[in-house]
Amino acid sequence: xxxxxxxGMAAPxxxxxxxxxxxxxxxxALLYALVQLILVLPHxxxxxxxxxxxxxxxxxxxxxxxxxxxxxxxxxSFLVAPILAVSPSVTLLRTVLALASAMAxxxxxxxxxxxxxxxxxxxAALLFAGLWATxxxxxQVMPNLWEALAVVAAVGWFLRAPAEPxxxxxxxxxxxxxxxxxxxxxxxxxxxxxxxxxxxxTYRTAAPAVIGGVASGGAQxxxxxxxxxxxxxxxLHLSSATEGGMGAxxxxxxxxxxxxHSLNGPLLCRPCDVPLHAPALALWxxxxxxxTVAALxxxxxxxxxxxxxxxPVTCSASxxxxxxxxxxxxxxxxxxxxxxxxxxxxxTLIAGTERGSNQRTASLARRPRRSATATAIGLxxxxxxxxxxxxxxxxxxxxxxxxxxxxxxAGILRQFGVRPPCLVSGPxxxxxxxxxxxxxxxxxxxNHSLTPNELRQRAAREPTAVLTTSISTPPPAPARNWPPxxxxxxxxxxxxxxxxx
Numbered sequence: 001x002x003x004x005x006x007x008g009m010a011a012p013x014x015x016x017x018x019x020x021x022x023x024x025x026x027x028x029a030l031l032y033a034l035v036q037l038i039l040v041l042p043h044x045x046x047x048x049x050x051x052x053x054x055x056x057x058x059x060x061x062x063x064x065x066x067x068x069x070x071x072x073x074x075x076x077s078f079l080v081a082p083i084l085a086v087s088p089s090v091t092l093l094r095t096v097l098a099l100a101s102a103m104a105x106x107x108x109x110x111x112x113x114x115x116x117x118x119x120x121x122x123x124a125a126l127l128f129a130g131l132w133a134t135x136x137x138x139x140q141v142m143p144n145l146w147e148a149l150a151v152v153a154a155v156g157w158f159l160r161a162p163a164e165p166x167x168x169x170x171x172x173x174x175x176x177x178x179x180x181x182x183x184x185x186x187x188x189x190x191x192x193x194x195x196x197x198x199x200x201x202t203y204r205t206a207a208p209a210v211i212g213g214v215a216s217g218g219a220q221x222x223x224x225x226x227x228x229x230x231x232x233x234x235x236l237h238l239s240s241a242t243e244g245g246m247g248a249x250x251x252x253x254x255x256x257x258x259x260x261h262s263l264n265g266p267l268l269c270r271p272c273d274v275p276l277h278a279p280a281l282a283l284w285x286x287x288x289x290x291x292t293v294a295a296l297x298x299x300x301x302x303x304x305x306x307x308x309x310x311x312p313v314t315c316s317a318s319x320x321x322x323x324x325x326x327x328x329x330x331x332x333x334x335x336x337x338x339x340x341x342x343x344x345x346x347x348t349l350i351a352g353t354e355r356g357s358n359q360r361t362a363s364l365a366r367r368p369r370r371s372a373t374a375t376a377i378g379l380x381x382x383x384x385x386x387x388x389x390x391x392x393x394x395x396x397x398x399x400x401x402x403x404x405x406x407x408x409x410a411g412i413l414r415q416f417g418v419r420p421p422c423l424v425s426g427p428x429x430x431x432x433x434x435x436x437x438x439x440x441x442x443x444x445x446x447n448h449s450l451t452p453n454e455l456r457q458r459a460a461r462e463p464t465a466v467l468t469t470s471i472s473t474p475p476p477a478p479a480r481n482w483p484p485x486x487x488x489x490x491x492x493x494x495x496x497x498x499x500x501x
Contacts, residue, residue, distance in 0.1 A: 024122030024123075025106055025109060025110060025118065025125055028125045030102065032134075032135070033099055035135050035389075036101070036135060037095070037098055039389070039392060039396070040098070040396055041139060043397060044396060044399055044400055045091040045094050045095075047090060047403030047435070048141065048403055048431065049399060049431070050406075050431045052140060052142065053430050053434035054067075054068065054072070054430055055142070055143075056077070056141050057430075058074065059081035059084050061085065062088055064433075064439035066430045067441060069242050069446060070235045073143065073180065073183045074220065076181060078180070080093060083096050094140075097139045097140070101137075101138035101145060102138070105125060105129055106125075108150070108152050109152065109343075111153045111157055111160070112124065114160065115156065115160065116348060120347050121347070123347040123350065124343040124347035128152075130385045133333050134148075134339075135392050136392060136396060143181045143182050144333040144336045144337070147185050147186075149340065151178050151337045152340040154174035154178060155193070155311060155312050158193055158206050158210075158311070161209065162202050162203060168206060171206060171209040171210065171213065172209040174213070175193075175210060176214075176217030177217060178213075179213065179217025179221070180217045180220060183218060183221040184239075186214065186217055188319050188321070189337075190210055190213070192311070193206070193311075193315065194207065196314075242446045244328050255323070255324035256324060259330050259335065260286075261275070261330070262330045262332055263276075263277075263281075263282050263332060264277045264391045264394075265391065265395045265398060267398060268329070269329055270329035281391060284384050288342065291349060295313070295346055295348060296309050296313060299345070309344075309348065312344055316339075319337045320335055320338040350377065403431070405490050406428065406435055407435050408488075408489050408490055409428070409432045409467070409490050410435035412495070413495055414436060416495070416499075417499050418438065418465050418499075419437075420438060422437075422463040422465070423438055423455075423458045423462060423463075424438045424439070424440050424465050424467065425441050425443060425455060426442065426466045426468055426476075429442060430447065432465075432467065438463075443476050452477060459479075459500070460500060462500060463497070463500065464498045465495045465498075466478075466496045467494070468496070469494075470494065471484070473494075475494075479496040484496050485497055
């Protein structure tokens with residue numbers, strides 16, 4: 001029989017003790033996987049989006065590779081290559097990515113457990129995993145979610161590097177992964193880390209790992225720059241042109257407005273002239289700066305813990321800056337790395353470190369006002385999660401409708417006799433061409449990879465289709481004598497088809 005307590009406090013209830021002992025980070029990762037499998041995959045398992053087909057085609061041995069423009073990085077194509085080697089099934093691809101992203105979420109935030117404690121780390125993971133863009137992108141063949149997990153792990157290893165020599169190897173590896181997934185984002189991450197390593201004596205031992213990670217992860221991008229684009233400078237110039245002219249010509253206020261207007265969809269806001277959808281559901285985003293400042297202020301009183309908030313906030317700002325200030329369009333997924341890095345400081349603000357939370361337990365029992373505050377915060381957070389699921393439902397339907405349109409167009413063209421080996425050109429040529437198993441190429445625009453003469457030559461020897469978005473849009477000169485075919489249920493698309501005799 002247990003001896004009675006003599007400290008004047010009641011023994012904790014068995015249920016409370018059991019809840020405290022749960023591996024909460026693993027629970028969050030499991031819930032993240034289940035949400036994807038239950039709410040996302042049933043609507044997206046049949047088709048791929050535009051950018052997805054570009055990345056997948058680089059590794060799919062069954063289809064010609066789509067044009068790979070200068071701003072892109074190949075990390076996500078490498079990631080899905082083993083899956084595509086086994087099967088072309090989109091359902092299998094998305095299922096494996098959903099499970100893998102949940103495990104990666106666990107691994108990335110697990111790095112922070114010695115810094116924040118178990119429950120605060122789990123809360124940070126929940127804050128990030130609960131965003132609709134995080135839930136949608138987990139099973140998509142897009143680099144932004146994986147980039148976010150790489151950068152949050154990298155900053156965690158950087159903070160652990162002074163006390164743990166082995167952390168430097170992990171730091172180099174995670175920075176290298178970030179560079180491979182999104183080369184520009186990797187550079188924006190490395191800048192504040194390297195500056196901190198140089199300026200703060202405590203972190204100087206991490207400098208070689210940061211430099212090594214940048215060099216190893218950026219090597220593939222640099223080699224491809226010389227092999228395909230004429231050098232690093234030319235690739236950067238072409239990247240800027242593809243993005244619409246990167247530079248400080250865009251105001252910060254307009255960048256914030258673009259990000260806000262695309263917050264709840266569309267998936268890509270280019271041009272970003274849409275009205276703000278469901279303004280009430282954007283309140284969490286508007287509260288982020290206030291929560292960030294409060295997190296910094298709360299740790300500033302404890303100087304030994306200031307770096308736990310200051311460094312991730314600085315890196316978050318660095319990663320968000322180009323998408324707010326240097327380009328004239330927006331997409332919710334662009335900011336996933338910034339959100340991931342804000343999660344640990346905000347979780348620390350909400351819950352405190354694990355030790356602080358334990359100390360407050362008795363105080364909450366004695367002070368109903370604090371208990372009511374904690375309950376209100378919990379209810380607000382649950383309402384936030386519910387709103388994110390609501391937006392997820394809408395954006396998932398939007399993604400499914402768009403990929404369905406590509407598949408509809410491909411199916412009609414197949415009936416017309418457009419079969420591999422074949423070529424598709426014009427707007428939407430990359431996803432439609434991928435669904436057909438055809439090569440794709442554009443005569444103009446960001447994915448310009450084909451000349452009129454090449455189009456004529458290809459059309460003379462293989463089935464070729466040129467797409468336009470409406471009957472009033474004339475096709476390019478080589479296709480003007482080809483018969484037009486309306487593509488039903490695609491929003492007015494027209495295909496001009498040439499079949500070799």
